[in-house]
Amino acid sequence: MVRGVKGISKTVINALLLGHKNVNVHWLLTGEGEIFLTPAADQTAQVAEPAALYGKRGLLFGEVEELLEAQRREIEALKERVARLEERFDNF
Numbered sequence: 501m502v503r504g505v506k507g508i509s510k511t512v513i514n515a516l517l518l519g520h521k522n523v524n525v526h527w528l529l530t531g532e533g534e535i536f537l538t539p540a541a542d543q544t545a546q547v548a549e550p551a552a553l554y555g556k557r558g559l560l561f562g563e564v565e566e567l568l569e570a571q572r573r574e575i576e577a578l579k580e581r582v583a584r585l586e587e588r589f590d591n592f
Contacts, residue, residue: 508528517523527533
């Protein structure tokens with residue numbers, strides 16, 4: 501790395517290049533040259549559609565609060581049950 505204290509490891513370089521084949525290794529190691537091997541105008545491999553949930557609707561804030569409250573109640577009930585079982589076990 502040019503400005504960093506430590507260099508980048510071979511493992512990180514390999515992982516980066518496996519996932520991003522268009523990254524210029526010379527730039528990665530020295531900071532010189534272009535970041536990418538091909539111009540950014542070549543975006544034929546990219547999907548041009550908006551992000552979608554594909555059938556899954558995100559939860560509304562109120563629904564998240566309700567879900568968290570239900571889970572909190574269930575956890576409390578389970579803690580009480582564990583305590584009763586431990587007490588029964590101790591008395592056994």
